[in-house]
Amino acid sequence: MPFFPNHTSSSSNGTVQTGFEADLLTLAARHQNHFTPLARAELQKYLYTTLWASESTRFLDGPAPTTAEEWSGFNLTRAQRLSRSKGRNKKDTKGKGREIEFEEERDKRRKQRGSKESVKDDPASRLDARCGKAFEKGEVIYRCRDCNFHDHLALMCSACYRESSHQDHTITLKVASSLGEFCNAGDPSMWLRPVPSSLLSPSAVSSSYSSSSSAISSTEAPHTSQEHISEFINSVFDYILTTLDVSPEETTLPTSEADLTRQERLEGVKWFENAWAVVLWNDEKHTRVDVAVQLGDAIGWTEEEGLECAERVHTEGREVIEISSSVPRLLHIAHTLAQIDLGVTLRSAHDTFRECISAYLLSFLLDLSTCSLEGSDSVLRETMLCSLMSSRLPVRDRGDFRDRAGLSRIGGVEISWNEMKRVDWAMVYHSKWWKKPRVEWGLLMNRLMLVGDQARLDIASRYALVFPRLIELYLFTDRESENSMTSVASKIFPIPSVASYLVSHSNILPVYLQLLRSYYTGQFAFKRITFPPGPAARVEPESEPFRLKKSSPLFSHLRDLISSSGVKAYIAQHADSNEGMLSLGEIFTGMNSQVRAAERHVEYETEGWTKAFQVTGELGRLARAWGEGYAHSSTQDLMSAISAIGMRLGKILNMEIGTLDPGKYQPPSFHTVRFGVDSGTEIKEWEVVQYQVESQYVSFHNPLHWVLAGLLKHPGKLEGVGSDALIRALGGLENSTDVDEKNARQRALVLLDFPLRIVVFIAQLRNSLWVRNGQSMRQQQHHYREHTALGVREGSWDNDMFLLQVFLSLLEPDLVLATFLDRFSLTEWFQGRVDHPVYPFPSAGMVEEFLSVLIVCLSEPATIGAWSTERYVRREVIHALVLGPSTYSDLSKRLPERVTESHFLHPLLLELASFKPPESATDFGLYELKDACFEEVDPLFHHFSRNQKQEVEAILEKRFKKSKPKGEYLHIPKPMEPLQNRYASLLQTYKSNFLPQIVFFTLSNLIPLHQQADKEGTVEGKARESQESVLELALHLAMLCLQHELLLFAKAAVEVEYLPGQTLVRILCSIEDEYLFKSLKARVAWCLDTIKKHFPSQVEQWRVVPPPVVKKTGQGAGAGRKQKAAARQAAIMQQFSADQKAFLDAHEDENDSMEEDETDEEDIIYGSCMVCQENCTAFAACGSLALIQPSKLIRHIPLNSQPWLEEVLNSPSSLDRNIDLSDHGASSSLTGAYPINNFKFGLHTSTCGHLMHTECFDSYIKTTENRHHAQAARNHPENVARREFNCPLCKSLGNVLLPMQNPYDRPSKPIKSDDLPLRDWLRLINTEALRDITDTSMMFQHRTDTGELPPLFADATCVIALPLEERSPLLDAAHKMLLDLQAVARPISQQSVHLRLRGQPESLRQDRPAVGMYLPDELVAHMIAGLEITYRGQESSGQTVADSLNNANCQLVKCLLGSLRLATYSNLGGKPGLVSARYGLFARLLPDWYRDANATTPILCRDPLGVVVEGAAIAYEYLQPILILAYYAELCRGVIGILHLIRSFPNRSPSQWLNVVDSDASHAVEVFGNIRQLFLGMASHSRILQFEVTEYLASVPDHVLARLLYAFTLPFVRRVSIVHKVVKMNQPSSSLIPSPLAKMDPSTSEYVRLMAHLRIPLPVVSLSPPTTEPPVASNAAIVDCVSSYLKQFSAFYGPRSQSSLIRLEYPAIYQMARIPNSLEGVFEMYGPRECANCKTAPNAMAVCLLCGEGVCVGSSCCRENLWGGAEGLGECNIHMRKCNAPIGIFLDLRKWQILWLWAGSGSWGPNIFLDTHGELDQSMKRGFPQSIHPPRLDEVRKIWLTHGVPSFVARKMEALLDGGGWGHF
Secondary structure: OOOOOOOOOOHHHHHHHHHHHHHHHHHHHHOOOOHHHHHHHHHHHHHHEEEEEOOOOOOOOOOOHHHHHHHHHHHHHHHHHHHHHHOOOOOOOOOOOHHHHHHHHHHHHHHOOOOOOHHHHHHHHHHOOOOEEEEEOEEEEEEEEEEEOOOOOOEHHHOOOOOOOOOOEEEEEEEOOOHHHEOOOOOOOEEEEOOOOOOOHHHHOOOOOOOOOOOOOOOOOOHHHHHHHHHHHHHHHHHHHHHHOOOOOOOOOOEEEOHHHOOOOOOOHHHHHHEEEEEEOOOOOOOHHHHHHHHHHHHHHEEEEEEHHHHHHHHOOOEEEEOOOOOHHHHHHHHHHHOOOOOOEEEEEHHHHHHHHHHHHHHHHHHHOOEEEEEEEHHHHHHHHHHOOOOOOOOOHHHHHHHHOOOEEEEOOOOOOOOHHHHHHHHHHHOOOOHHHHHHHHHHHHHHHOOHHHHHHHHHHHHHHHHHHHHHHHHHHHOOOHHHHHHHHHHOOOOOOHHHHHHHHOOOHEEEEHHHHHOOOOOOOEEEEEOOOOOOOOOOOOOHHHHHHHOOOHHHHHHHOOHHHHOOOOOHHHHHHHHHHHHHHHHOOOOOOEEOOOOOOOOOOHHHHHHHHHHHHHHHHHHHHHHHHHHHHHHHHHHHHHHHHHHHHHHOOOOOOOOOOOOOOOOOOOEEEEEOOOOOOOOOEEEEEEEOOOOEEEEEOOOHHHHHHHHOOOOHHHHOOOOHHHHHOOOOOOOOOOOHHHHHHHHHHHHHHHHHHHHHHHHHOOOOOHHHHHHHHHHHHHHHHHHHHHHHHHHHHHHHHHHHHHHHHHHOOOHHHHHHHHHHHOOOOHOOOOOOOOOOOOOOHHHHHHHHHHHHHHOOOOOOEEEEOOHHHHHHHHHHHHOOOOOOOHHHHHOHHHHHOOHHHHHHHHHHHHEEEEOOOOOEEEEEOHHHHHHOOOOOOOOOOHHHHHHHHHHHHHHHHOOOOOOHHHOOOOOOOOOOOOOOOHHHHHHHOOOHHHHHHHHHHHHHHHHHHHHHHOHHHHHHHHHHHHHHHHHHHHHHHHHHHHHHHHHHHOOOOOOEEEEEHHHHHOOOOOHHHHHHHHHHHHHHHHHOOHHHHHHHHHOOOOOOOOOOOOOOOHHHHHHHHHHHHHHHHHHHHHHHHHHHHHOOOHHHHHHHHHHHHHHOOOEEEEOOOOOOEEOEEEEEEEEEEEEEEOOEOOOOHHHHHHHHHOOOOOOOOOOOOOOOOOOOOOOOOOOOOEEEEEEEEEEEEEEHHHHHHHHHHHHHHHHHHHHOHHHOOHHHHHEEEEOOOOOOOEOOOOOOOOOOOOOOOOOOOOOOOOHHHHHHHHHHHHHHHHOOHHOOOOOOOOOOOHHHHHOOOOOOOOHHHHOOHHHHHHHHHHHHHHHHHHHHHOOOOOHHHHHHHHHHHHOOOOOOOEHHHHHHHHHHHHHHHHHOOOOOOOHHHHHHHHHHHHHHHHHHHHHHHHHHHHOOOOOOHHHHHHHHHHHHHOOOOOOOOOOOOOOHHHHHHHHHHHHHHHHHHHHHHHHHHHHHHHHHHHHHHHHHHHOOOOOOOOOOOOOOOHHHHHHHHHHHHHHHHHHHHHOOOOOOHHHHHHHHHHOHHHHHHHHHHHHHHHHHHHHHHHHHHHOOOOOOHHHHOHHHHHHOOOOOOOOHHHHHOOOOOOOOOOOOOOOOOOOOHHHHHHHHHHHHHHHHHHHHHHHHHHOOOOOOOOOOOOOOOOOOEHHHHHHHHHOOOOOOOOOOOOOOEEOOOOOOEEOOOOOOOEEEOOOOOOEEEEEHHHHHHHHHHHHHEEEOOOOOOEEEOOOOOOEOOOOOOOOOOOOOOOOHHHOOOEEOHHHHHHHHHHHHHHOOOHHHHHHHHHOOOOOOOHHHO
């Protein structure tokens, strides 16, 4: 119904359209041609209400929108799906909405068909049912190489893939990067074998559409509705096309107001004539910043406005900049924008408004194409298709538009107005659209083709009709060629049924070929291609068609068109198609011809050859596909095609047409070649083509010869054809009856000569004869002969060699061999004349090339024998792998394109090779040839280079020696199998007398030269190797001849004297035993032995018998003397060893005493300085390089989280054992990523272990600063503003220098015995305290209520409060290092207050003021905790986890402890202050000892590990009691923390407890005993705790409580063992008590082993009720301490009982985000997701590997502070702040790499996913299924846990000279 009341419409045809346009005209008037959001909402309401005409219930199950806001976001497809989803009461969760909706669609179709059978029960019912699911960006698409016709066209969705059978098939994956791709399962035209869809019945896609239908079938809708909807859609299409009639194809600007007013506009809009609009168009040449700056200059916009506009232009494709009637202003704006070559148009505002409306109408139609009408999914699509297939309404004469659009004549065919359909106009006008409408139009076309087979054929037919015009638009005017309408060909042409229909029912194929011919010959003007093309013309590689490089897609589309069997059969049966191919190929014949520069170098080398070879590669592939088509032809058709090519080549080569440049080529002439032996018989003469490659022009490009080779590769079709008939056909004389045989053979020789010239040309290039022509010549020959990419070698060089074989089989072999010799210019050489006028003496290189070519022609069986594809692939794979183990990617580079595209490759690869999967993080999967396959290896395989041949020969010899050490290796060539086809006469070549003569003169010419050079010492290594290679080839040729024609060759070798008195046998006999030719001995001996079988006497006559070798018995005088000398030497050495041992034994005690005396005086050496390389000693100021960085690694256990609690229960009892971490997939794990807010902020220190003197360090820092000033533009790996530097040796990042040793405690006092009971320890401490403390007030110097030492805060002022006489340079240097440490820690402390308070309860935040970071807790203890976490799940290298620490980490902990001790010592006034601080520590550990009224917070609110660190720093002599007290404080914290954790659940206990098996719980019982009694005993000291234990833990099983307490306290024991080791590592061994670990059972739990090692009593002993009277004193002391801790905590906890004062750490093994194990799983999980920040589907998504969240990457939609600066931060950097700042580790799903970020810097790293071949697949180019490689994941996890990201990034940046810009991500 009409929306605007001023314009009504009736049901008549013309009135509806008039009303439609009038309504939209009124819309333009209401909004003054501004297409605002309100205008869009009004238009949307008008379109939908007009469509359903008061019958919205036919489209919607619910009410229609009413308000403008509802209409603005309305989408009919979404509304219908939402309605169905609500009806089913299903929710869209976790990004699975589209899958749910699609499943609902399938369920609905199944219900409509009334099917009761399941998919799996009746797969036959799904064979004709077509899925048709539209893939959206990020979805995984499956492809099967064994089942499809075309790899990029036959696609499957995940559901259809799982429903079909593809066992042992080669499956590849791709990720949908654009719209317009659909699942083709169930479509028989797409698959070689049936691939059923997941639907049930073909009725799901039944369609009433036919090419003659014009409206909706009456069975689908009422007649009135049918007419209304059809008329409405017709009006929509006509409005769009009318608008595009006057839209420009190019962005040209008027120069003046007069030019502007002369622009063509639509009629009937008088009141809009004075309004104009400036439109900015998208391009790929300018950045957003460039556009924003230019917009600011043109209009005065701010940078923010300009960037927003640039983003819209990039997304939509264009943007209306300004609408005004001020023409001068608009001209100024437009021309200012065009100054930097931006696409700008200035046109009528109303026409621009109509274009905006038309773009929205296209989106509206796209929405309708996926909607249903009364349960039918296809009725609206059929209606749109019928509308497009009908003619436009003739409202007014549009003949001028038709001519301008190029539709009046296409491809030489006149097209009348009535023949033009709407779809024709739409496709031609496609180039006028901008980015978004182009994509939507392509998507609409794809959806309409899903209507049915007839719909696809109709669209394809219209597409074929206008395709020539589309090519012209693509080549000359298209603004966005990547979205060109020609790309639709890639979705139409590969379909076999469609391609066959198009070729047989239209002239697309000949027109296509002729258009390419016209384009490349420059036959185009005014952006139109001349058709038909004119006479033959020559192409120039420097011309525009080659330079623009737009033709590659056109060749690809052409190959797609002719790839189906139906089209190939059509080509073979229709000569006109073959004529088009010949017309195209002939223009490239002789392209880029070159002549040898003999005297002077070429001054300027052009790059035209690269462009020529790009086209050559396409032509070679096209020729192969064309030739394959004749496998379906008859013999007569094949002979006709061969004759046609022969005739065309004859005209070209005989210069009858102007293809070849007459200035470079002349008609062929013949001359006489004399060759033979003058031994009583006449030397034969041969008439061959006269040509010299070394002095005449030659070209690499002969595409018609490649087409001819493709035709000749069907010998089965030529079985009944005689040689003479085939020779006549090759000469183009098939139908000539008056041609003599000589003329036919001469024409055939001319045809043969061109591929032979290329062979010789390459041989000369390889021998540096064309060196003056420049380096490009070598590159050209490499591409032609060895480059496998794009099928160049297979389509060119291999075809040339095949043609030489064909001519050897058709012509007289001696004639062809004479031609070979003449073209190589070696005729005289093989008759004894070694000197050559051009070739360097002695021409060995050219002889080697000649012999190689000859051997290939006589022994290469694959192509001439018409091998099957499987056999061909097998041979190529074997010879590619024989060179050694290879990755799949390297293997693919060695293989021809035909092999890599074959579906036989992967099955054969598994059969022929053993796969070695990658083991380490840097390994790749390797394929190694199986032993049984080495029997099939030919060392002279024709694709091997010389080096590869030698390498293979060495490999085979090594294998032979391994099996037969005393045998002599010899590879005997296998004779070629008899050819059972038309080319069987090739083997007659072995009967030629030329071959023994060639072998003879090769030996006779080179052997004397080799001998003479060896005597004179003038032969060099390379020359010797070259000559030996030639001799080996000659002998190989002789062996081949003996294998095929033994008698003839042996007779010639024995009887024929090629030189006076010289026969081949005599030469062989003369070198058989000569040392100079020992490498040839085996071959020579085999030849002589073989000849001897028929001519024994002649061979024995000349064969030299070597004298017998006399074996020495070793009993002579010489042997006796050697034995006696050896015996005397052994006796002397034995006596010397005995004397040395006696001397050492005698002076051992004296040496020991001397060492003890010198210990105090001897200087301790820590290592070498990285700058000066001198020793770093205890008497020189030096330090260890270290990096202090913020850390959020340590995790708190989340409250009210049952899954993570269950993971704690399932954690292993011993963390120092190897634990398999491969179970990280989301599908098999209880939990996903760890909650990012449950972290403990602190500082982590890492070190590389390298040292520097302080003076060297200062100098190095200055050098770094100077480098930054000198290289200001570089993004340096270190940030000097953050005091960072790179280690000069390992490039690790650092920012502090830690003092190596405390100078005031040397030597250290020994630690007292660990065996003292705790009661004795406490008594000793009391006694010493009374003796040492003079002022008790010094014991309580602390800043907070928990009693931390003031000097050890990050924001404290570090001073030296010592008398001057106690200060020294060492102290000053150490103090400076401490200041540097505080300078690094202080800003982090100030900026992280909110992060540190986040983990504390609210009550503590209010009670305690914000203070700086306490270094013992938040630096040292945090670092030790990080080390312990790193080693979880790893086998300990010793007896405890501490033994796994390397020396660098041990030294780092020691340096930090020494720094704390030094800070305390110097700030508190020396030893008195240190003693007071020491006893103040015990005052805090023992609440009943010295009380302090200010320390109100209980000790349990502190981390006991921090207390242990304090003790290790200032009271290491009393470490043992500190460990015991700290452990039981941690035990109390664990009990209270577990209580608070259980309390956090809503029902006071988790709903389900995992069953913990007795064996796991038994380890906990062994430590704690009766766990419930332990909990109750501890709670008895507090009424509140006692109530909570009784209330909350009643439902918790005892074994669960024991397991929890065990898990939460084990990490503390592991951490204090690290402190224990560091403190004791430098103590005298006499003071250490042997550890009891050596006597313990290895199966004992780690907890028990560590407690025994640390001498800490187990709670089962110390806290259980006493069994003896009186109780053990030590146990009583522990009970008293525990009681004091709990009472103190209870008093503090009472007012705060609702808070969780103690947060426990996560005690299990730390893992990264648990992403799916497979690639498809990752994209199924993250592909459909929207960005959590911008709420849009990102163009590129990255997954945070630390928390599992998906974020936008490289996009400006989510940038922060984008307008405050030119760059801003991308979402990865923003997310990094809240997740794990300042590091980020992301998996980029677009680049498929790991993105590492660190504080504004970053780098790319290899992925953790490897494909089935064990390789990385960046951007998924190969597409094989991928899965996580555990070692690579472990490596990433290790870098994360060890805080190695900064150093990893710094090393990468240092190596790559990084350019910055990491903030964009």
